[in-house]
Amino acid sequence: MNGIRDLRSYTYDEISKIANEAGAKPYVARQIFGWLHDKKTDDISSMTNVSKSVREFLAKEYPIRPVKRSSVLISQIDGTRKYIHSLYDGNIIETVMLPYDFGNSACISSQAGCRMGCAFCASTIDGLARNLTAGEMAAQIYSLEEDAGERINHVVIMGSGEPFDNYDELDRFIRIITDERGANLSGRNITVSTCGIVPKIREFANRKYALTLALSLHAVTDEKRKKIMPIAARYPLSEVLDACRYYFDATGRRITLEYSLISGFNDSDEDMKGLASIARDLSAHVNLIPVNPIKERNFAPTSPKDAILLKNKLEKNNINVTIRREMGRDISGACGQLRRSFSDYEVYGDRNA
Ligand code: SAH
Secondary structure, eight states, rough: OSSOOGGGGHHHHHHHHHHHHTOOTTTHHHEEEEEEEOOOOOOOHHHHHHHHHHHHHHHHHHHOOOOOEEEEEEOOTTTOEEEEHHHHHHHHEEEEEEEEEEEEEEEOEEEOOOSSTTTTTTGGGOHHHEEHHHHHHHHHHHHHHHHHTSSSOOOESSSSSSSGGGGGHHHHHHHHOOOOOTOOGGGGGGGESOOOHHHHHHHHHHOOOOOOEEOOOSSSSHHHHHOOOTHHHHHOOHHHHHHHHHHHHOOOOOEEEEEEETTSOOOSHHHHHHHHHHHHHOOOOOEEEOOOOTOOOOOBBBOOOHHHHHHHHHHHTTOOEEEHHHHHHHOOOTTOOOOSSSSGGGGGGBBOO
């Protein structure tokens, strides 16, 4: 763990041990886990069928770290909602709820800030504040459900942070959120997105969760990738792609390649040839995302018209490709626009939840 005790961060087996430590009978573990991840309470005192002494023990030794909605911004364009959540220690994170035809999807953060330094991304500009606990990851989903009064059935770990830079908590989060005694989310509806931390991709593959791994590729040569993603200097593309192949072989789940289109930088015919070849070798799905502008940088997106031409080219090469429908741009809720400071929001006039 990252040193923060948070009752919502424990797997079912760990809750069983904690219940035992509290002097409770074994069946109480199921009740506690159910309160946390099925009924989704963040108040230990509301666990009415758990004895008072056990509740007192939990509150003292294993508190719940609240994730409080500070405000929500609602996109006038597409109904995307961006939530600003405050954590127990004053840190702030963002979570985005995307209403799709197939149901509600949550884009959750895995860290407060990020230390990966990708040139086009706002989340990394102020660096990393800290890792989130598994409970804080789960609680972002529960908070959205409570506010919207609807279930979330898809989760993408594409908010701020690099999930594989917070590997242990990510792993717990997956185990907790897919547990049928709790939130019971289907692994098939979860996507973990990484900038390409090779040893962690392999470790994660060995867990054999049936979920989708997305790789933030963004350039098809090491030379170009290094210009926008510092992590590329640490792990060469050949190793990253080998690890993705290993993931595919171990889990049978197709990789998604995320490719942010930056005008004049990575959208030439040569780039597309490279992208088609990588996607073919991995049997991967390609997701093109015209880069979203952030105020500190002047990366320009490939035009929508050109993006469609590129998509068609890739499709002619039998590559499975989608252009990501950008949602929530007017509330800075789109990819790469999430931050951890409040000052950027004032212009929009928050609605306090
Ligand atoms: N750290 C993880 C997950 C967070 S980012 C990762 O790197 O994958 C989620 C996706 O948004 C990544 O593919 C990221 O590269 C992309 N992204 C970041 N900034 C962006 C921007 N300004 N425009 C479009 N996509 C961006």
